[in-house]
Amino acid sequence: MQGKVKSTVMEARPYLDELIVKARADPSTVLAATDGSVPQSNQYQVTSAAIIYKGHHELERTRYVSGRITAPDAELNAISCAVRLAVKQVNCQHIMAFTDSMGSAHRAVDPGMHSGQAFSLSICHVLQEWFQADDLRHITFVYVPSAMWWDIHGEAHKYITELKVRVGRHKTDNSIDALHSRAAHSVLDSWNSTFQDPTxxxxxxxxxxxxxxxxxxxxxxxxxxxxxxxxxxxxxxxxxxxxxxxxxxxxxxxxxxxxxxxxxxxxxxxxxxxxxxxxxxxxxxxxxxxxxxxxxxxxxxxxxxxxxxxxxxxxxx
Incomplete structure (x- = not known):
């Protein structure tokens, strides 16, 4: 499966514009725009989104709350959703996923131990079945800086940042990395407070x-x-x-x-x-x-x- 997964880092807008024009002209390519959003306030939950296109036509879009997780976990969650939607599309031979987190894209196909392993295992399982059906099928991850607000990724970014869901009384999901981060910041806050005491x-x-x-x-x-x-x-x-x-x-x-x-x-x-x-x-x-x-x-x-x-x-x- 490793040989069928490509990571492409493209930051220049003209290059991205040219790339998506070619992808839209291919009827067997499904475009997937993914994004995750981590609010600055702890009062709101982290959210993830995926929008699926073929050509200029939008096929599906979804956004949902992901609880209290880190930004890489949110991006990985969005990629997982996008892949599951993309492989279901008719005559899909190539998935081109646009993301602003290449670290999450690499973890998407890494089944090893990490915070979002469950998402990675899900992605690998889905892709393995999809690849086995046709040797010509492949997936490409394309890096798009979120600050560019570029084309379909800009649409996904706008779509996800509009969703604001407060943390309710019910227990929310927490990733391992988020728990580690929260514990580290708690200890650091206590350490900094204690450090003010000369004794x-x-x-x-x-x-x-x-x-x-x-x-x-x-x-x-x-x-x-x-x-x-x-x-x-x-x-x-x-x-x-x-x-x-x-x-x-x-x-x-x-x-x-x-x-x-x-x-x-x-x-x-x-x-x-x-x-x-x-x-x-x-x-x-x-x-x-x-x-x-x-x-x-x-x-x-x-x-x-x-x-x-x-x-x-x-x-x-």
Missing amino acids: YRGSEFLELQQPDGWLLQPLYLNGGPWLSTFGHSITEFARVCQCITGHAPIGAYYHRFKIKKPHGCTCGAALQSRQHILLRCHDCYSVHYPCFLGDIASFMEYNPTAFGFNQDPSGVG
């Missing part, structure tokens, strides 16, 4: 800014801001953690925990604090003002032993 964050925690001026906050995507910046090097990440948390082998730490080691800096300053190292010590370190993670990264690059342990050549104890 949780640590009184010595170095507050850094985001490019927009807001304070850097914990995130789980791509490892979060700290890990995504320094995760390439274990030794550098260890020194960064020691710097940001204030638990570094420097004079201020020794003074705070009454450790019998020198509290002063080798440059002559009475107290070797983090602020002194980052901002004032010109004799021992290159100076970079630590507003952003990128500044700390530059500082660590130019000062490979800063906030590290002297007895270890890598600066990590």
Whole structure:
């Protein structure tokens, strides 16, 4: 079945216009416009839609609520509906499905484990029977950015966004990905709230800014801001953690925990604090003002032993 499924990425309007003119001229090609809509408000359910055409003639259209699911699941749901409708059409040898989610199009023919596996299994079952009836049959997925509001996909987009269904008292469907997303956001909200408390964050925690001026906050995507910046090097990440948390082998730490080691800096300053190292010590370190993670990264690059342990050549104890 894999050899009969094509994925075509076409973003240019003229190319899409030419493509659909040729498809409409073929009496054995069924066009399917699919779309899913995830409202910004949690008060409304996710919706999916499919419109089936042959030539310029609309054969069928349907839209329905999909509960609380993610956008890829909604798109996959719409593709599943479109395929089931298309294979029922008379003299259908080629299905051309227009979608704004190629990720969902790929998952449509992937029966492996994922959030929308039930839809994928349904699509694969329907297509397998349809392919077996004629070796010349095939399906093509075409990418159309929803912002283009192009031709039949624009019609499907308009059709689905007009449907607004509130979440009622009855239990709604939830996909696995939607439940994962909701749990992750709940934990993240709790984490961000707790992170505002200095007793949780640590009184010595170095507050850094985001490019927009807001304070850097914990995130789980791509490892979060700290890990995504320094995760390439274990030794550098260890020194960064020691710097940001204030638990570094420097004079201020020794003074705070009454450790019998020198509290002063080798440059002559009475107290070797983090602020002194980052901002004032010109004799021992290159100076970079630590507003952003990128500044700390530059500082660590130019000062490979800063906030590290002297007895270890890598600066990590």
